[in-house]
Amino acid sequence: xxAPLLSVKNLTIDYIGDTTDFRAVDDVSFDVAHGxxxxxxxxxxxGKSTIAFxxxxxxxxxxxxxxxxxxxxxxxxxxxxxxxxRDFRWREVAMVFQSAMNSLNPVLRIEAxxxxxxxTHQGMNRAQARERTAEMLRLVDIPPDRMKDYPHQFSGxxxxxxxxxxxxxxxxxxxVMDEPTTALDVVVQREILQRINELRRTFGxxxxxxxxxxxxxxxxxxxxxxxxxxxLVEQNTAEKIYGDPQHEYTKKxxxxxxxxxxxxxxxxxxx
Amino acid sequence: MNDKQTAILTLDRVSKSFGRPPFTVNAAQSVSxxxxxxxxxxxxxxxxxxxxxxxxxxxxxxxPNEGQLLFKGKPVATDNAKxxxxxxxxxxxxxxxxxxxxxxxxxxxxxxxxxxxxxRRDLRxxxxxGAIEELLTRVKLDPKIIAHKHxxxxxxxxxQRVNIARTLAVGAEVIVADEPTSxxxxxxxxxxxxxxxxxxxxxxxxxxxxxxxxxxxxxxxxDIVVMYAGQIVEWGNxxxxxxxxxxxxxxxxxxxxxxxxxxxxxPKAHLKAGDVEEIxxxxxxxxxxxxxxxxxxxxxxxxxxxxx
Numbered sequence: 001x002x003a004p005l006l007s008v009k010n011l012t013i014d015y016i017g018d019t020t021d022f023r024a025v026d027d028v029s030f031d032v033a034h035g036x037x038x039x040x041x042x043x044x045x046x047g048k049s050t051i052a053f054x055x056x057x058x059x060x061x062x063x064x065x066x067x068x069x070x071x072x073x074x075x076x077x078x079x080x081x082x083x084x085x086r087d088f089r090w091r092e093v094a095m096v097f098q099s100a101m102n103s104l105n106p107v108l109r110i111e112a113x114x115x116x117x118x119x120t121h122q123g124m125n126r127a128q129a130r131e132r133t134a135e136m137l138r139l140v141d142i143p144p145d146r147m148k149d150y151p152h153q154f155s156g157x158x159x160x161x162x163x164x165x166x167x168x169x170x171x172x173x174x175x176v177m178d179e180p181t182t183a184l185d186v187v188v189q190r191e192i193l194q195r196i197n198e199l200r201r202t203f204g205x206x207x208x209x210x211x212x213x214x215x216x217x218x219x220x221x222x223x224x225x226x227x228x229x230x231x232l233v234e235q236n237t238a239e240k241i242y243g244d245p246q247h248e249y250t251k252k253x254x255x256x257x258x259x260x261x262x263x264x265x266x267x268x269x270x271x
Numbered sequence: 272m273n274d275k276q277t278a279i280l281t282l283d284r285v286s287k288s289f290g291r292p293p294f295t296v297n298a299a300q301s302v303s304x305x306x307x308x309x310x311x312x313x314x315x316x317x318x319x320x321x322x323x324x325x326x327x328x329x330x331x332x333x334x335p336n337e338g339q340l341l342f343k344g345k346p347v348a349t350d351n352a353k354x355x356x357x358x359x360x361x362x363x364x365x366x367x368x369x370x371x372x373x374x375x376x377x378x379x380x381x382x383x384x385x386x387x388x389x390x391r392r393d394l395r396x397x398x399x400x401g402a403i404e405e406l407l408t409r410v411k412l413d414p415k416i417i418a419h420k421h422x423x424x425x426x427x428x429x430x431q432r433v434n435i436a437r438t439l440a441v442g443a444e445v446i447v448a449d450e451p452t453s454x455x456x457x458x459x460x461x462x463x464x465x466x467x468x469x470x471x472x473x474x475x476x477x478x479x480x481x482x483x484x485x486x487x488x489x490x491x492x493x494d495i496v497v498m499y500a501g502q503i504v505e506w507g508n509x510x511x512x513x514x515x516x517x518x519x520x521x522x523x524x525x526x527x528x529x530x531x532x533x534x535x536x537x538p539k540a541h542l543k544a545g546d547v548e549e550i551x552x553x554x555x556x557x558x559x560x561x562x563x564x565x566x567x568x569x570x571x572x573x574x575x576x577x578x579x
Contacts, residue, residue: 043456141544156318185317185483190527190542197535212457216529242531256458258490 003074004031005206006055006174011068013050013059024050024063026230032174035200037207039217039238041253042227048210052178055208056093057085072173091121094167096160098179103163104151110137110162111147114169121170136165140195157188164192168199174206182211193220214253218242226250277344278305279477280329280362280445285338287324298324300501300557301338306445306477311467313492313509314481315524321501322481326449329479330364331355360390363438367450369430373422379433380418383407383440390441406436410466428459435466439474446470449481464491485528489513494567497521500555507568517562518570520554523547 134144181189556574
């Protein structure tokens with residue numbers, strides 16, 4: 001096997017309290033290969049978002065990384081100085097947040113928001129940025145002439161796609177997606193994830209995908225890690241997690257989903 | 272929808288639009304459905320399809336532009352304060368967000384004591400304490416531990432249980448639950464849904480369950496209504512609709528539900544953007560004619576692609 005793109009090693013993160021510390025991430029290790037979609041599943045409070053923030057070093061106090069390494073192509077993210085960090089974010093690791101569609105600036109045209117990123121990171125001028133913007137919008141099925149519109153003129157799904165387009169405009173090596181489609185309905189969710197799946201085949205970036213919807217995760221991811229109370233309790237290919245779950249908690253998670261077809265479930269749900 | 276006994280609540284061709292022409296939005300177009308005691312009706316659809324408008328019409332937060340609401344067979348009088356109060360007592364709502372629907376400054380005991388004092392005038396002193404205890408036990412919370420706590424000390428699932436207890440405190444006959452589990456963790460969702468199922472069975476409640484998650488609809492409901500662009504496009508027995516969807520929009524909705532059996536790389540799983548747009552466009556066209564698929568399964572006629 002070739003060297004992984006992202007390698008998280010024995011990562012431990014605490015939230016510092018007045019008297020006691022809360023261990024949010026406890027000795028977690030996983031690898032993400034080039035072009036792979038890796039999923040992290042678990043309930044709220046299990047530490048999956050904390051890991052996502054730590055990867056681009058966006059975690060803020062009281063969160064503290066106690067130990068461990070986050071290696072991107074062999075380089076430890078935790079050793080970067082502020083200047084290197086500014087280069088590293090977006091260019092190498094891009095992030096899509098849960099309410100990403102609300103993270104566009106409401107008083108700037110879409111075009112200007114692309115220019116912000118492209119000018120800062122690649123020194124493009126207006127004309128070059130406009131060209132790149134058109135190219136990126138086309139990728140996510142939005143007519144390029146709409147770049148002159150403001151965010152409120154787009155639907156939630158379109159805004160989410162615009163954020164993804166901005167993310168991809170610098171050709172990042174890995175995109176961290178923290179519940180990117182939770183606020184959207186199922187049809188739009190399917191359309192967006194389908195697009196991301198096609199794009200990663202074309203451009204070869206990796207995705208770290210975080211959600212609590214196991215069914216969706218199995219459809220979309222290559223490999224999946226299941227988290228419980230800060231620990232990574234199971235890690236396997238999507239097929240195995242679905243067809244042959246090993247850990248008791250994974251089985252319980254599956255049992256707590258009402259399925260569309262087949263038997264209605266009554267008990268055995270995770271508590 | 273065919274009725275076997277008199278429905279508790281009936282919506283009869285109710286329409287609601289917002290804004291003035293030419294910018295009107297028809298949030299509900301000629302919507303009809305019935306709620307029966309001891310039965311759950313699931314209302315599913317994407318965001319913007321008019322689900323919440325229907326809930327607000329039922330709650331009498333909006334007055335319909337056209338059509339009428341029948342409560343136990345009689346139209347709801349708007350000029351009779353007593354009848355209106357009785358209506359508001361009988362029809363209660365559970366909100367989506369358990370974190371903002373309880374007053375952070377009051378204890379759980381207070382949240383249940385107030386409705387009991389206001390709506391159950393026959394209860395005196397100690398009886399109220401007893402009723403609170405009974406309500407909390409019914410929603411599977413320990414009264415000794417929970418009653419004196421404040422909302423911030425409870426988890427989302429526990430708060431939603433308090434909300435359910437609150438609706439029961441006033442003696443509700445109809446409960447409108449607008450996405451009651453969408454903000455809860457997957458592992459506690461089933462518990463809340465089971466509780467709603469139990470309430471419905473034991474207390475003969477009529478439940479309107481609003482959701483975008485069609486899989487949970489099958490779990491709690493007997494009947495289902497699928498809405499798109501303010502219109503009901505397909506309705507009937509929940510198993511018949513899900514196992515044999517006839518309207519193209521229902522099919523689209525069902526095909527997009529995450530299914531771990533089918534990977535995205537599978538060409539069969541591929542949704543074509545053009546097809547999706549076409550279905551959306553055709554389903555949004557107002558249609559009067561309905562087609563009966565079975566005696567308890569109906570669809571609205573689909574506009575032909577040329578006429579639209």
